[in-house]
Amino acid sequence: MRIINRTPSRRTAFLLGFLPFAATVLVYAVASHYRRLDNPADKLLPSLDSMAAAFWRMATVPDRRSGDLLLWVDTVDSLWRLGMGMTVSTTLALVLGIAIGFIPHIRSALAPYLATFSLIPPITILPILFITFGLGEASKIALIVVGTAPVMIRATAQAVLDIPREMIIKAETLGASVWQMVTRLVLPQILPRLITALRLGLVPAWIFLISAEAIASTTGLGYRIFLVRRYLAMDIILPYVVWITLLAFVLDRLLLLLSRRAFRWHHLEGEAL
Amino acid sequence: MTSAGTPRVAVKNLSKSYGEAPILERVNLDIDAGCFCTIVGASGCGKSTFLRMLLSQERPTQGDILLDGQSLPDEPTPDRGIVFQKYSVFPHLTVWENLILARELEQASLTGRLFGRARKSARESIDGLLDRIGLKAAADRYPAQLSGGMQQRLAIAQALSKQPQVLLLDEPFGALDPGIRVDMHDLLLSLWHEENMTIFMVTHDIHEAFKLGTRLLVFDKIRHDPQAPEAYGATVTYDLPLSHDKTGGPELPGDVIEILRTAP
Numbered sequence: 338m339r340i341i342n343r344t345p346s347r348r349t350a351f352l353l354g355f356l357p358f359a360a361t362v363l364v365y366a367v368a369s370h371y372r373r374l375d376n377p378a379d380k381l382l383p384s385l386d387s388m389a390a391a392f393w394r395m396a397t398v399p400d401r402r403s404g405d406l407l408l409w410v411d412t413v414d415s416l417w418r419l420g421m422g423m424t425v426s427t428t429l430a431l432v433l434g435i436a437i438g439f440i441p442h443i444r445s446a447l448a449p450y451l452a453t454f455s456l457i458p459p460i461t462i463l464p465i466l467f468i469t470f471g472l473g474e475a476s477k478i479a480l481i482v483v484g485t486a487p488v489m490i491r492a493t494a495q496a497v498l499d500i501p502r503e504m505i506i507k508a509e510t511l512g513a514s515v516w517q518m519v520t521r522l523v524l525p526q527i528l529p530r531l532i533t534a535l536r537l538g539l540v541p542a543w544i545f546l547i548s549a550e551a552i553a554s555t556t557g558l559g560y561r562i563f564l565v566r567r568y569l570a571m572d573i574i575l576p577y578v579v580w581i582t583l584l585a586f587v588l589d590r591l592l593l594l595l596s597r598r599a600f601r602w603h604h605l606e607g608e609a610l
Numbered sequence: 611m612t613s614a615g616t617p618r619v620a621v622k623n624l625s626k627s628y629g630e631a632p633i634l635e636r637v638n639l640d641i642d643a644g645c646f647c648t649i650v651g652a653s654g655c656g657k658s659t660f661l662r663m664l665l666s667q668e669r670p671t672q673g674d675i676l677l678d679g680q681s682l683p684d685e686p687t688p689d690r691g692i693v694f695q696k697y698s699v700f701p702h703l704t705v706w707e708n709l710i711l712a713r714e715l716e717q718a719s720l721t722g723r724l725f726g727r728a729r730k731s732a733r734e735s736i737d738g739l740l741d742r743i744g745l746k747a748a749a750d751r752y753p754a755q756l757s758g759g760m761q762q763r764l765a766i767a768q769a770l771s772k773q774p775q776v777l778l779l780d781e782p783f784g785a786l787d788p789g790i791r792v793d794m795h796d797l798l799l800s801l802w803h804e805e806n807m808t809i810f811m812v813t814h815d816i817h818e819a820f821k822l823g824t825r826l827l828v829f830d831k832i833r834h835d836p837q838a839p840e841a842y843g844a845t846v847t848y849d850l851p852l853s854h855d856k857t858g859g860p861e862l863p864g865d866v867i868e869i870l871r872t873a874p
Contacts, residue, residue: 501697506667508700509686511712512772517722521711525702602702605754 383572392576407561408580414556416584418474419539419546422481426542427535429486434493434531435523439515448494455487459545467553477549484545485538492537496530497523529603532596536589543585616679618643618808619664619776624673625843626659632843633659637673639827639846643775646802646809648823650816655829655844657812661780664810665692677776688712691774693782698765699753705764706749709736712771743767743797759790763797770805777802779811783818791815795822826850 345353362385369382383391395408436443437451462483463476470476500523508518550559558581565573597604617640624637633656641647651657662668663675666686675682677689686692699708710732714724724732740746743763745756753761762782769777779798783791799822802809813819819826828848835841 502667503694503697504700506665506686507692507694507698507769510665510688510690510692510769510772510774511715512688513715513722514719517715517719521715521722522700600702602752602754605752 380569380571383575388572388576391570391572392580395573395576410556411558411561412580412584415546415550415558418477418550418557419481419542421474422478422546423485423535423539423542425478425482426486426489426538427531429482430489430493430531430534433490435497435519435527437490438494438497438527439519439523444494451487451490455491457483459484459541460548463549463552472553477546477554480545480549481542485542488541489531489534489538492534493527493531496527496534499530500526525600529596529600532592532600536592539585539588543581547581617641618645618678620676620679622674622676624660624663624670624675626656626663626668626671627843631840634829634845635843636845639849641808641810641825643808644806646822646824647811647827648819648825649810649812649827649829650814650819651829651844655831657829658780660829661778661810661812664776665690665778688772689774690776690778691769691772692778693762693765693769693780695781695784696761698782699761699768701753704750704752705745705756706733706736706740708753708764708768709739709771711768739767757790758786759794762786762794766794766798766801770801773805773807775807777805777807777809779809779813781812781814784814791818798822820852823852826852 365382366385369379369384372379372382373384392408396406399405400407433447433451437447438444459480463480466476466479466483470479504522504526505518508522513521546557547559547562550557551563554560558577562574562577619639619641621637621639621641624634625632626634637660649657649660659668663670664682666682666684669684692698700711703711710724710729713732713735714729715722717728718724737746740749743766745760745764745767748756748760753764756764766782783794786794795818798809811819811822826848827846828850829844830847831842831844832847833842
């Protein structure tokens with residue numbers, strides 16, 4: 338049978354998916370081992386043991402100066418900023434996306450502006466945000482919003498435009514008002530696409546969060562890895578990177594699960610990644 | 611009911627062009643209430659455009675369409691129901707939710723949604739209809755879980771939920787198997803007899819057009835410029851009354867057969 342027609346069983350699929358992860362850890366362990374044979378005090382590729390120990394210390398031993406469990410303080414602060422930013426972005430995407438996608442006059446007024454605005458590299462706005470909002474939480478959340486909202490609004494507006502015209506006409510012949518079409522037709526149809534936009538928006542959101550924290554912050558996952566960089570503390574940086582990745586992965590899967598549970602009709606037609 | 615003498619639908623000197631290209635020209639028709647009008651013609655002859663104008667989805671370039679003596683509204687309204695070839699039902703609603711939607715929109719102007727007892731009674735009210743269209747067992751399924759024929763039965767039933775005076779069908783059975791089509795024809799004819807509505811149906815299938823219609827309209831170009839095939843639009847070239855109690859096939863002018871043979 339041709340290779341395109343062979344599909345792996347569930348178990349094989351799981352093992353195949355696991356393989357690249359195991360290979361990465363293995364390659365790292367071997368490389369680290371040989372570096373430390375040359376120089377036992379090597380900081381560049383610390384052993385898996387020492388990374389686990391450092392991570393455990395961050396998670397369970399209170400910091401000497403502040404008395405905080407740093408990992409959890411960093412995680413909570415970062416997730417709060419991320420959550421606030423994405424809440425604002427999602428709300429904007431929903432309201433403006435539907436307005437732009439559904440009402441031609443609003444589309445004419447806002448679509449070119451939005452297309453232009455979304456091309457501003459968000460990180461160039463960061464100094465402006467720091468100057469206007471100060472160095473506190475507001476400027477970090479604002480950066481996430483500036484970085485993710487334009488694309489999410491455009492994706493949502495496109496989702497509205499992608500609703501077949503036939504359905505909107507059918508709704509009109511069933512006597513629906515514009516508001517009713519929004520609540521009964523447009524909103525339910527785009528919510529799964531909004532979740533997709535949110536999942537894709539989370540990728541740049543993490544970048545902007547870490548960047549903002551690296552530049553001006555006193556807590557947060559991004560702040561921490563840039564702080565310990567000064568001591569070449571790879572045994573903290575590497576587990577933090579893995580931790581951030583894990584958080585991002587779990588968030589993504591939770592959103593996918595939500596979409597599958599809440600919008601079963603949307604997932605009947607094809608498999609989504 | 612319309613007053614005697616006023617046709618349900620009157621088409622007056624209708625023309626439609628997209629930019630420079632004329633699609634339809636000089637279409638004049640009077641359609642009486644209760645007529646089942648089937649529309650055939652080659653691809654690109656404007657029959658679907660004609661239907662979209664009857665629906666107010668598009669505006670005529672010239673001329674006018676009157677419904678009961680009044681000009682058509684500028685946008686689709688509940689007095690004209692529509693069934694498209696696809697995308698006619700709402701994929702995010704189950705079968706029964708699709709069928710009660712019109713009632714929900716009417717009774718709950720703000721949310722467009724009924725709750726509790728009102729929702730339950732709406733569901734009970736469509737019980738007979740579900741039986742009628744053979745979807746009782748599938749009432750809780752989403753359209754993506756239905757066959758093509760079931761989807762179109764649902765679409766027709768949904769289009770009738772506002773009891774439109776005029777029902778427009780744009781190749782509703784074009785994607786269905788021949789065996790399924792026969793069932794659909796029976797359903798459609800019995801609904802037409804009951805509801806006493808006027809039907810316009812665009813189809814590619816000439817047998818379907820003869821079997822269902824009481825009046826057959828053939829759209830074709832009558833003027834041809836070989837140097838510029840797009841120079842002229844189509845119009846109604848044959849307007850044949852059909853009667854349903856005949857036994858054999860009807861007499862057809864040879865060139866109508868020719869037109870229809872070239873249709874895909």
